[in-house]
Amino acid sequence: MNNDDFREWSRKAAEWGADYRAGLRELPVRARTKPGEIAAGMETAPPEDGEPMEAIFADFEEKILPGMTHWQHPRFFAYFPANAAPVSVVAEYLVSAMAAQCMLWQTSPSATELETRVLDWLRQALGLPDGFRGVIQDSASSATLAAILTMRERALSWQGNRQGLAGQPKVRVYSSDQVHTSVDRAIWVSGIGEENLVRIPVAGPLRPMVPEALEQAIVRDREAGLLPAGIVASVGGTSVGGTDDVAAVCEIAERHGLYVHVDAAWAGSAMICPEFRHLWQGVEKAHSIVFNPHKWLGAQFDCSAHFIREPDDLVRTLAIKPEYLKTHGSDGIVNYSEWSVPLGRRFRALKLWFLLRAHGLKQLRAMIRNHVEWSGDLARKIAGEPDFELVTKPMLSLFSFRHVPEGGDDVDAHNLALVNAINDDGRIYLTQTRVDGRIAIRFQAGQFETTKEDVDMAFDVIRDCAKKLASA
Numbered sequence: 001m002n003n004d005d006f007r008e009w010s011r012k013a014a015e016w017g018a019d020y021r022a023g024l025r026e027l028p029v030r031a032r033t034k035p036g037e038i039a040a041g042m043e044t045a046p047p048e049d050g051e052p053m054e055a056i057f058a059d060f061e062e063k064i065l066p067g068m069t070h071w072q073h074p075r076f077f078a079y080f081p082a083n084a085a086p087v088s089v090v091a092e093y094l095v096s097a098m099a100a101q102c103m104l105w106q107t108s109p110s111a112t113e114l115e116t117r118v119l120d121w122l123r124q125a126l127g128l129p130d131g132f133r134g135v136i137q138d139s140a141s142s143a144t145l146a147a148i149l150t151m152r153e154r155a156l157s158w159q160g161n162r163q164g165l166a167g168q169p170k171v172r173v174y175s176s177d178q179v180h181t182s183v184d185r186a187i188w189v190s191g192i193g194e195e196n197l198v199r200i201p202v203a204g205p206l207r208p209m210v211p212e213a214l215e216q217a218i219v220r221d222r223e224a225g226l227l228p229a230g231i232v233a234s235v236g237g238t239s240v241g242g243t244d245d246v247a248a249v250c251e252i253a254e255r256h257g258l259y260v261h262v263d264a265a266w267a268g269s270a271m272i273c274p275e276f277r278h279l280w281q282g283v284e285k286a287h288s289i290v291f292n293p294h295k296w297l298g299a300q301f302d303c304s305a306h307f308i309r310e311p312d313d314l315v316r317t318l319a320i321k322p323e324y325l326k327t328h329g330s331d332g333i334v335n336y337s338e339w340s341v342p343l344g345r346r347f348r349a350l351k352l353w354f355l356l357r358a359h360g361l362k363q364l365r366a367m368i369r370n371h372v373e374w375s376g377d378l379a380r381k382i383a384g385e386p387d388f389e390l391v392t393k394p395m396l397s398l399f400s401f402r403h404v405p406e407g408g409d410d411v412d413a414h415n416l417a418l419v420n421a422i423n424d425d426g427r428i429y430l431t432q433t434r435v436d437g438r439i440a441i442r443f444q445a446g447q448f449e450t451t452k453e454d455v456d457m458a459f460d461v462i463r464d465c466a467k468k469l470a471s472a
């Protein structure tokens with residue numbers, strides 16, 4: 001592709017993107033394809049000769065697009081959002097054109113220095129104290145892995161990386177059963193082992209760990225010769241928004257010298273609104289906090305903000321300095337690749353800078369407040385319908401419900417059928433979870449372009465599909 005073609009096709013791609021966004025409301029939210037259907041439309045062998053862009057682009061529209069689930073659809077109410085505000089997409093065009101590898105300060109000083117600056121903007125926006133330093137990780141899973149490696153190394157007096165875990169006391173990490181599966185995987189990958197992830201019982205509507213049970217588990221482990229290392233606290237768990245009492249967790253951690261990582265991947269964005277900060281009260285005492293601006297805030301995926309109170313512990317755990325990576329003679333500079341597991345880094349700070357400047361915190365706060373309000377209204381409407389019950393009350397903009405028609409016997413099967421019927425309808429997209437062993441349907445509002453009318457439509461679709469299914 002020569003530069004003239006590059007110009008032409010870049011323009012076409014940008015035009016396409018704008019048309020796509022403008023037409024999203026008319027598309028079914030979830031892809032309507034069967035497994036294997038899309039792959040069956042592709043050549044099985046790679047092409048020997050180059051093909052014209054016209055043909056490639058036409059195939060993209062014809063063969064790829066039908067197999068896409070539309071995450072930027074205003075009626076995407078499934079999982080959590082993965083927002084890409086248009087302005088962050090524009091920034092990504094630029095980043096992808098420059099395609100810099102931003103592993104060290106010198107491999108793109110702007111990337112490093114802007115990252116430091118916008119992460120400090122975000123720190124202020126969330127109301128975190130001055131001492132926290134930020135880094136962008138590719139995902140919350142990576143941030144959590146980095147935090148768990150840090151707690152392991154800190155507990156082992158920095159010997160785990162060198163000596164391995166054989167012959168060391170067993171490292172123990174504590175969490176509830178509401179944390180994301182990325183915690184389990186970090187525990188596996190770090191060599192700590194699932195048996196040493198101690199699940200603390202929860203009690204109360206937000207399902208926080210019982211503080212006394214947490215402390216007892218730590219004391220018991222220490223008496224048994226095990227090595228308590230850290231605690232992973234959840235703020236806004238993926239299933240139903242499970243949220244620990246961060247202040248209580250940090251107090252216990254402080255007493256026992258443990259490291260605290262707070263996973264607020266989704267809920268963290270809401271902390272730009274001061275009125276929601278009670279949900280992570282005490283967070284300033286945590287060592288490590290992750291939230292995903294690529295979820296609710298609007299920074300195109302991927303963009304995970306990781307705040308650390310003592311970056312030296314993290315860098316001591318993860319930095320490797322082979323000769324060819326040393327940046328001689330420039331002391332005091334940050335090489336963010338020493339703050340994360342992967343070496344290579346994309347220039348992710350640019351989209352945050354564009355996003356925060358174009359919308360300002362006021363607009364972003366207004367969006368989040370609307371989502372919380374509309375979701376609360378919908379929860380009340382659903383609770384007021386005959387045959388529906390609210391399973392978990394709204395945590396920010398997330399709640400869960402189920403349909404319990406009179407005389408229906410297998411309620412789990414009925415609700416799985418209902419969520420399928422709703423998604424086949426196409427106007428909205430929801431996902432299910434299990435709460436205390438039983439199926440519940442989740443709803444969250446969080447898409448950048450969602451309006452009150454979109455949430456109202458969700459009510460109509462849910463009620464209509466339930467009626468149809470019950471009378472079938």
Ligand SMILES: *Cc1c(COP(=O)(O)O)cnc(C)c1O
Nearest residue numbers: 139140141180182237238265266
């Ligand atoms: C989405 C989510 C994650 C995982 O985020 P990735 O960035 O996809 O790794 C972790 N924890 C919580 C609470 C989440 O909602």
